[in-house]
Amino acid sequence: MARLNARSIGWHAGTAVTIGLLWEAAARAADSLLVPPASATLAALWRLLAHTEFWTALWVSNQALLVGLPAAAAAGIVVGLALGRWPALARWCDPHVHILLVAPKIAFIPLVIMALGLGLLSRATVVAAFAFPIIAVTVQSGVRSVDPRLVDMARAFCAREAQIWRRVLLPGARPAIATALRLGLARAIAGMVSVELTLVAVGLGQLVLRFRADFDAASLYAAVLVVVAEAVLLVRLATLLEHRLGSSSPMAVAE
């Protein structure tokens, strides 16, 4: 296992170095205002990490994520479970949830401003709007994928609705819920950055806009690298959670 991990780390490091070298060569060949060499980006990242302004910006950006993602997760899981369990409700709600899934959320930003203003609430709402639909749809699929024979069997043993939920549906949907949270997290991070580039320029979004306006591409990509690193880390944690939750089966729990 340790050897496998070492090999895996080596593989990832090799891939990162190869991408870095290709990036360096491509950027030097392109000689572009907006595509900096990897070496310049890493140098800019080093400078950025040394600034308290950057850490303040990172914290401000993550406030919207910290508020918006749990709200989206709570609402998305509840709605997804309900839609998965009651087909009549799903028939009525499915089109609306799917509209939310595919609608370009940036287009609704003026409405968000009109309704909620320019504070944390509006940013968190946009983050939640990015994450909620994918969470709801994934959880709904998870509930639907639970073997109906398990529900029938539970009913045959006179299980009440609450018991069916507790013993069959929730354990069965658990892997899907973990997947939904992972997908929702990725969407929420995209929303967090989008909202700061379009709605209110605060946090990392404000830094990115300033770097972009100054054609300081190295600093711009350094800020983007931080967002990517945060996203990779959080998605990795979510994947670990997904694996842990996925290891339990509804049958085992039902038994």
Place this chain on the structure above:
Amino acid sequence: MTAARIAAWRRTSAGRAGVLALAVASGLWACTAPPAATRRPALRVAHSALDFDDMPSYVANATLEADGYQVEDTSFALTELAVEALARGNAEFASGSVRSFWVAAARGAPVLTVMAQVGNMHRLVVRQDVSGCRDLEGRRLALQSEGAIGTAFVRRYFAEACPKLVPQTVFVPQSENRAAALLSGHVDATVLELAVYHWLDRQAPGRFRVLEDFSTRWPDLIATVVNANSDFAKQHPAAVRDYVRARVLANRAVSADPSLLVEHAKRAFGDSEELASVAKLYGSLQAFDTAGGLTAEGIAATLTFLQAQGELPHSVVPAQVADLSFLVGALRDLPELLPRLAGRWPG
């Protein structure tokens, strides 16, 4: 001379005049149109966004195409992308905020301002109850973003008019979002382009007003510019001069007849009542300078302003960012060309 002979003479004269007119027209066409062997370079024009300010560019295309140029327009979502397209040689011309192009030039990008795009359309718009900048103490002010020219205008205005004032600043990058914030009462003041203010005023008549018109406060400052790729300009100075001439002619045409703006804007944005009134507004302000809008004084004033605001390094000199020679050449050409080109305007 009998009546029949007079009629026959008239018919013949008319015929001769017709043939003569056709010959003259053909001669003029032969003079202005390039010989088959002469190849005109293709002109790719990058716009920072598709908006009203770009309409003279589309009007100019008719002249350029009649002169044998192939013109291809591309609208980008960001000024920085238009700058990048120009700097990389993916476009020969690009227009947008002066700050963006000059910051790129200061960083060594091969971009050169050849004329002004449109007058300064930035306005500080406030709620009706705000009578002066002092009333904004502690109130919310929405700005574009760090590095936007409008932000620089507002900061300079407050530094001059109310130096001790500290409004609560919030950055809202897109003008329609700033207008929405003002409309819903979430901010008390913001910087808007005139067309957006016009829209806002139609949505809520009398609720907002212009506290400061930056075009009258600093008449020499240039806000938006038309630029050429400097390598292209070295290789094809005649093409750059032709392009500038066409743009100046377009400015003259739309200033004389704002309906041209509406016609092109309809093609770009679809039909709307708003277009005609915005076109009229632009016409009344003479927003598109009929002499190209770029002067040595304007370049120096804008450079000094941007340097004083910390937007550009103090080492940048006018020759690094702008070249007046193309505009001067184009303006010299115009008196003799005007009669020949006059019939070419669409509409």
